[in-house]
Amino acid sequence: MSLPRGASPWLEWAFTSVQAGLLVLDESLDVVFANPWLLRRARLDVADVLGRPFFEVFPSLRGSHFERRLLSARAVGFPALLSETLHQSALPLYALTGSPSSERLLKQSIQIVPMGTAQAREAGGRYLMIQVWDVTPLVVRERLLKQQAERMHAMAHIDALTDIGNRRHFDAMFEREWRNALRSQQSLGLVLFDVDHFKAYNDTYGHQRGDECLRLVAGIVESQAQRPRDVVCRYGGEEIAMLLPDTDLAGALRLARRVVDEVRARCLPHDGSPLGVVTVSAGVACERPGPGLGADTLILLADRALYQAKRLGRDQVAVLERHATPTA
Amino acid sequence: MKLTPLELDALSELFNIGVGQAADALSQLAGEPVLLSIPQVQLLPKAEVIRQLSRGDDKRVSAVRQGFHGDIVTDAILMFPAEQSLQLVQIMVGEQVPLEDLGEMEQEALAEIGNILLNSVVASVADSLDLMLDGSLPEVELGIVSDVLLAEQDIDEPLLSLQVRFEIASRRIHGYLAFLLDMRSTGLLEERVAAFIRQLRGGGA
Numbered sequence: 464m465s466l467p468r469g470a471s472p473w474l475e476w477a478f479t480s481v482q483a484g485l486l487v488l489d490e491s492l493d494v495v496f497a498n499p500w501l502l503r504r505a506r507l508d509v510a511d512v513l514g515r516p517f518f519e520v521f522p523s524l525r526g527s528h529f530e531r532r533l534l535s536a537r538a539v540g541f542p543a544l545l546s547e548t549l550h551q552s553a554l555p556l557y558a559l560t561g562s563p564s565s566e567r568l569l570k571q572s573i574q575i576v577p578m579g580t581a582q583a584r585e586a587g588g589r590y591l592m593i594q595v596w597d598v599t600p601l602v603v604r605e606r607l608l609k610q611q612a613e614r615m616h617a618m619a620h621i622d623a624l625t626d627i628g629n630r631r632h633f634d635a636m637f638e639r640e641w642r643n644a645l646r647s648q649q650s651l652g653l654v655l656f657d658v659d660h661f662k663a664y665n666d667t668y669g670h671q672r673g674d675e676c677l678r679l680v681a682g683i684v685e686s687q688a689q690r691p692r693d694v695v696c697r698y699g700g701e702e703i704a705m706l707l708p709d710t711d712l713a714g715a716l717r718l719a720r721r722v723v724d725e726v727r728a729r730c731l732p733h734d735g736s737p738l739g740v741v742t743v744s745a746g747v748a749c750e751r752p753g754p755g756l757g758a759d760t761l762i763l764l765a766d767r768a769l770y771q772a773k774r775l776g777r778d779q780v781a782v783l784e785r786h787a788t789p790t791a
Numbered sequence: 792m793k794l795t796p797l798e799l800d801a802l803s804e805l806f807n808i809g810v811g812q813a814a815d816a817l818s819q820l821a822g823e824p825v826l827l828s829i830p831q832v833q834l835l836p837k838a839e840v841i842r843q844l845s846r847g848d849d850k851r852v853s854a855v856r857q858g859f860h861g862d863i864v865t866d867a868i869l870m871f872p873a874e875q876s877l878q879l880v881q882i883m884v885g886e887q888v889p890l891e892d893l894g895e896m897e898q899e900a901l902a903e904i905g906n907i908l909l910n911s912v913v914a915s916v917a918d919s920l921d922l923m924l925d926g927s928l929p930e931v932e933l934g935i936v937s938d939v940l941l942a943e944q945d946i947d948e949p950l951l952s953l954q955v956r957f958e959i960a961s962r963r964i965h966g967y968l969a970f971l972l973d974m975r976s977t978g979l980l981e982e983r984v985a986a987f988i989r990q991l992r993g994g995g996a
Contacts, residue, residue, distance in 0.1 A: 539914040541926035548900040
């Protein structure tokens, strides 16, 4: 410790007990005081620090925003605040346990408080106090809260029945991927699936079996959309949408056909259907956004293609030639 | 307070020096250029400042307050409409997800942004007008603008106020800087500004 001789007996005790880092510099930025809290976390001994220039003790801070704020606090005499959010770990201070590695750096909130003008005049120079607060627990807590918020946000985007994204999720993802496609000038694929004769299935087997049927189809669609940005959502009652970024028409058609084939291959009995088993129809659209081609057009094209597949006898994939249809 | 147009111009110049320095510091912090400009220093009644800041439905502001004392005593307050402060912090922090509210850590970031700006502008004015001042640490206040400005007192009293425009990442964010001065401080400030102008003229002659 380095408190002046003659200081009150409790003063040293109080200063050594403070649960924050304290560092005092004189006007030439030599360290005149450092408390044990700070020294232990800096892995330094009092002898390494006392009477030495601050930037020799902490050379990593040379040229940093910290240096700039420190010099300005000394020059104008106004306190400076350095927030954790804008700086991350400013001083090389580490958690007490373990090795001083970058992942053990403390998250710090720092205040640089220069001595008041009148007092500085009396003291023969402007001393500067640096206070360091360990806000690591706070940062961790906020991160957890943010993760939780994100999870809740995600839950609000999940269809309770099928466990795939819901319509809200589809709308959000569709907007995002359309913008991405516009920027990257890649084509965006959209497949709309619809369970054939689903009303008859519900009427024949009841709603519970109907729900199971939807879950099965949703699972099959999901198993075919495996890239990280592929999105599968329940689009309407028995309609499921598959959004395929950076995909060409051939790729989208291939995935759509696999789903149609796979559903048929499961041989789920369906007495209300002429085919005798559960089948799906699929409408495929794939476009590169450009002038005169809005996001709505892609959905419209997929929807019309789906209608086409139904009209041609169901249990199949259809795609429309965009140029053969009037652009809306 | 009464200042002539010439005196207000002179004050604008002095504020601008500090604003320029603050822009440098903020750019360094953000890792991309932050442009700051102040159109004009004005004397406005509190009621008018409140009216300008509470346009639209949302009357909430995020404010950074710092006290300065010495030759004069003033509370310097930087205010943003709440939603603008969210944008500013989001851009400065580099957060991708839009913020819905200022959490504890984001409030501290806003305090730092305010601290940089307030220190710079007050220092440049104090330096030029030869005012001895000490400062306090910044505090963030979230609330409605009339509370932040202590509007129950002297609602018609003119405030030294300036709009601050932040331009960052091709977005514009409007802040408001206001100084609450007591009578004695107001008198001294007027005196010093007048003296500063006389000196400029004397020097120029």
